[in-house]
Amino acid sequence: MNTLITYATLTxxxxxxxxxxxxxxxxxxxxxxxxxxxNIDTNNFDTIIIGYWVDKGHMDNVSKKFLKNLKNKNIALFGTLGADPNSDHGKNVQAKVNKLCSENNNCIGSFLCQGKVDPKLVEKMGKFPLNLVHPLTPERLARIEEASKHPNHDDLEKAQKYFLQILD
Ligand SMILES: Cc1cc2nc3c(=O)[nH]c(=O)nc-3n(C[C@H](O)[C@H](O)[C@H](O)COP(=O)(O)O)c2cc1C
Incomplete structure (x- = not known):
């Protein structure tokens, strides 16, 4: 068995x-x-694990482009996002990404974990025009504060357990 893990990341x-x-x-x-x-040759891989970061409610564009070029592969997904993975937003993102993956491939798993939000983005949220779309309400500030502690040791352990199980 040959397994490829890809990831895209900003921070x-x-x-x-x-x-x-x-x-x-x-x-x-x-x-x-x-x-x-x-240019990645995926021919020799039986399983591909794609790690993406959530950009405006969907998989980041670099990962999306890579995924869209794959056909008939066994693919497992993992993503990081600022929101709580169990929130409606998290579930919605995961459903969209899973659907995209299943269009031309066999989606064998999907895992989400919270990740700290780039301070530069937080600063922008405090200013026009982003403050109109994503105002820094006490609730949003609390979410950003919680996100700043992730991914932590527990998250990494959960990811390892999840993938041990699905790759078994
Ligand atoms: C431009 C931008 C857009 C983002 N959009 C979302 C989003 O729609 N939902 C969300 O929960 N987090 C969002 N985030 C937060 C990132 O998904 C999160 O911080 C992620 O862990 C970043 O991963 P990285 O450190 O690998 O780049 C956004 C961050 C940036 C910079």
């Missing part, structure tokens, strides 16, 4: 989760950052 959260999943994969394995590698 490192998704890379952390990718690395922890890579550590527990027992097959022949390779890990690739999609931001740095554009």
């Amino acid at each position: 490192g959260n998704t890379k952390k989760v990718a690395q922890s999943i890579y550590d527990i994969v027992k097959d022949n394995k390779q890990i690739i950052c999609l931001n740095e590698n554009k």
Whole structure:
């Protein structure tokens, strides 16, 4: 069995989760950052694990482009996002991404974990025009504060357990 793990990242959260999943994969394995590698030959891989970060309610564009070029593969997904993965927003994102994955491939799993939000984005949310769309309400500030603690040790352990189970 050959397993490929890819990830896209802006601030490192998704890379952390990718690395922890890579550590527990027992097959022949390779890990690739999609931001740095554009032409990836996926022919020799039986399973592909795609790690994305959530950008405006969907999979980031780099991961989306990679996924859209895959056909008839066994694919497992993991993503990081600022919101609580169990919130309506989290469930909605996961459903959309799973659907996209299942269009041309066999989606064998999907995992979400919270990740700290880029402080530069938080600063923008406090100013026009983003303050009109995402005002820094006490609730949003509390969510951002909680997100700043993730991915933590527990999240990485959960990701490892999840992938050990689905790859078994
Ligand atoms: C431009 C931008 C858009 C984002 N959009 C969302 C979003 O729609 N929902 C969400 O929960 N988090 C959103 N986030 C937060 C990121 O998904 C989260 O911080 C993620 O863990 C970043 O991963 P990375 O560190 O691998 O880049 C956004 C962050 C940025 C910078």
